Amino acid sequence: MFSPEKPTIRDISKELGLAISTISMALKNHPRISADTRKKVQAKAKQMGYVPDPRLSSVMSNLKRKKADRLVAGLAYVIPSLQFDDSHKHSIFRSFYEGAKSRAEELGYRLESFNLRQDHITGSRLVSILRNRGIEGIVISPIFDGGKKLDFDWSHLSAIAFGHSVVDAGMNRVSFDQFHAVFHSLKSMARLGYRRIGVVMPGNADDRMHNLSLGGLAAFRTESPKQEIVPIFEGIDRRKFLHWFRKHKPDALLCHGLNWAKILHEEEVNCPEDYGYATLEFDAQNAQRAEFEDTDFQQQFARVSGMNQGSHYIGGLAVELLAQDLSLNLKGPSPRPKTTLVEGAWVPGQTLRKVTAE
Numbered sequence: 001m002f003s004p005e006k007p008t009i010r011d012i013s014k015e016l017g018l019a020i021s022t023i024s025m026a027l028k029n030h031p032r033i034s035a036d037t038r039k040k041v042q043a044k045a046k047q048m049g050y051v052p053d054p055r056l057s058s059v060m061s062n063l064k065r066k067k068a069d070r071l072v073a074g075l076a077y078v079i080p081s082l083q084f085d086d087s088h089k090h091s092i093f094r095s096f097y098e099g100a101k102s103r104a105e106e107l108g109y110r111l112e113s114f115n116l117r118q119d120h121i122t123g124s125r126l127v128s129i130l131r132n133r134g135i136e137g138i139v140i141s142p143i144f145d146g147g148k149k150l151d152f153d154w155s156h157l158s159a160i161a162f163g164h165s166v167v168d169a170g171m172n173r174v175s176f177d178q179f180h181a182v183f184h185s186l187k188s189m190a191r192l193g194y195r196r197i198g199v200v201m202p203g204n205a206d207d208r209m210h211n212l213s214l215g216g217l218a219a220f221r222t223e224s225p226k227q228e229i230v231p232i233f234e235g236i237d238r239r240k241f242l243h244w245f246r247k248h249k250p251d252a253l254l255c256h257g258l259n260w261a262k263i264l265h266e267e268e269v270n271c272p273e274d275y276g277y278a279t280l281e282f283d284a285q286n287a288q289r290a291e292f293e294d295t296d297f298q299q300q301f302a303r304v305s306g307m308n309q310g311s312h313y314i315g316g317l318a319v320e321l322l323a324q325d326l327s328l329n330l331k332g333p334s335p336r337p338k339t340t341l342v343e344g345a346w347v348p349g350q351t352l353r354k355v356t357a358e
Contacts, residue, residue, distance in 0.1 A: 007048040016044055027052070029329045074135040075104055075322065078126070079115040080143055080150055080166065091287035092311045093142055096162055099315025100139055107323055111139075123152025130157065136331070137322045140166055155332040158325040160318050170333020172325070174318045177341040181280055181307045182216030182254070188305075188346050189252050190224055193355030194276055198230040198250030200241070200260055238263055245269075251355065252276030258288045258301060261351075265297045277351040282306035282344075305349035314342050 009027070013020045018041070026033045026041035033041075077097055097113065104111040112135070114126060121129070130138070138154065140161035149168050161168075163175045182199070189197055199217055214232075221227060233244045241263060252275055253260060261277050271277050279285060285304045292298065321340060325331075 007045075007050045009050075012041065012045055012048060012050060015048070016041065028327075031329070073109050074133055075109045075111050075319065076126075076130055076135050076138045077101070077111050077113045077141065078138050079113070079118075079141040080148075091284040092281060092309060093162075095283065095311035096141065096315035096318070099312035099317075100319045101315075102312075103316030103319040107319065109319070109323070111319070123150070126152050127154075137326050139318050139322060140171075142166075158322055158331055160322045160325070162314070162318065168333070170335065170337050172321065172334055172337050173339045174314055174321060175339060175341055176309045176311070176314060177343045178212035178280075179216040179219070180341070181309070181344045182213045183220050184344075184346055185254055185278055185280065185307050186217065186220040186224075188348075189254065189276065189278060189352060190220075190227065192276070192352055194252040194352075195226065195355075196228045196230050196249065196251045198245070198248060198253050199232050200253055200255040201232060201234045202236055202256055242267065250275065252278070252352065254278050254280065256280050258285060258292075258304065261301055261304075262292055262294070262297055265294070265300065271300065271351050272353040276353065276355070277301075277304065278349075279304050279306035280309075280344075282308040282347050282349075283311055301351060303349040303351075305352040306347060307344040308347050309344050310342060317342065 009020055009023045013023050016023070018026075018037075022033060022037070023041055026038045027045060029038060077100055101111045112133070114121060114129075116123070116126060130136075136156075137158040138160075140150070140159060142162045143165045148166065150166060154168075160172045160174060163173065186197055186199075199213075201213065217232070221229065230248050230250045231244075233241060235241070241260065245264070255261070255277070257279060261271060264271070264275070269275065281288070282304065285301075285306065289298055289301060289304075317340065321338075
């Protein structure tokens with residue numbers, strides 16, 4: 001007979017005649033326990049109505065962490081060797097890493113960085129290093145040339161990637177919500193009176209983001225019939241951009257970064273008098289502005305309107321989600337991969353103004 005009270009691991013142990021440690025590891029899918037035993041234990045636990053106590057798990061985790069002789073568990077932050085080996089220099093990507101490192105330390109992990117191309121580490125060598133160091137969890141940095149698979153075997157690792165640039169099947173992800181960012185940025189600009197808003201996409205940016213930006217634009221246009229349609233500009237060519245700008249005459253731009261504002265500044269097109277400007281990378285604006293030596297431009301764009309991605313927070317969240325998978329011993333490609341979307345926050349600045357209808 002089962003106890004009418006909430007069953008415990010000890011109760012399951014008595015029912016099956018197995019050690020408490022065996023029951024505990026079987027419930028966590030530990031590979032040291034055979035698959036048959038794990039299935040038997042988990043079936044009995046379900047039958048008895050066993051539910052783990054998250055408070056007890058937290059206490060036990062803290063007790064283990066405080067053992068003096070316990071080594072700090074390691075996680076790896078992997079910058080893949082897929083064509084673009086300078087991705088870590090991008091300010092948002094760097095913020096991902098800093099957020100991940102900070103949160104890892106708070107959770108009792110050490111985070112080791114591996115830039116595969118820069119450090120001349122092959123995929124097989126990386127796997128060997130991680131195995132020797134007892135590292136079972138990896139965070140995958142974004143890459144600019146999307147649509148690529150990792151060139152190493154991560155089937156025995158818990159893994160999470162930023163965004164969609166790595167396309168391995170079964171990869172769990174955490175990502176800035178591009179649909180929400182574009183939709184709400186455009187709504188915020190429209191509330192100020194802008195009616196001919198041009199959206200600028202650099203190269204294959206939206207392909208890497210599963211066309212979520214285009215989805216946000218489409219939703220905005222559907223809900224905003226008073227808006228005049230301005231064709232999207234895609235690419236990085238200065239001459240083509242200026243031709244597009246002069247032909248379609250947008251009254252405001254929504255862009256990634258500040259480069260397009262710098263081009264128009266050099267053409268003596270003034271912001272916000274002649275047009276409004278907003279960035280989808282608000283949290284990177286200080287680093288991007290510092291790349292330009294033009295002091296007049298720096299003053300004019302000292303406070304850019306835009307969407308704060310919260311990249312430091314996203315980096316920390318990736319580690320939290322990875323730690324959850326590690327606690328459940330979930331390794332390799334997931335049969336039902338998860339994508340966690342993080343909404344940005346709109347921040348008003350000096351590059352947009354209230355527009356009155358003419």
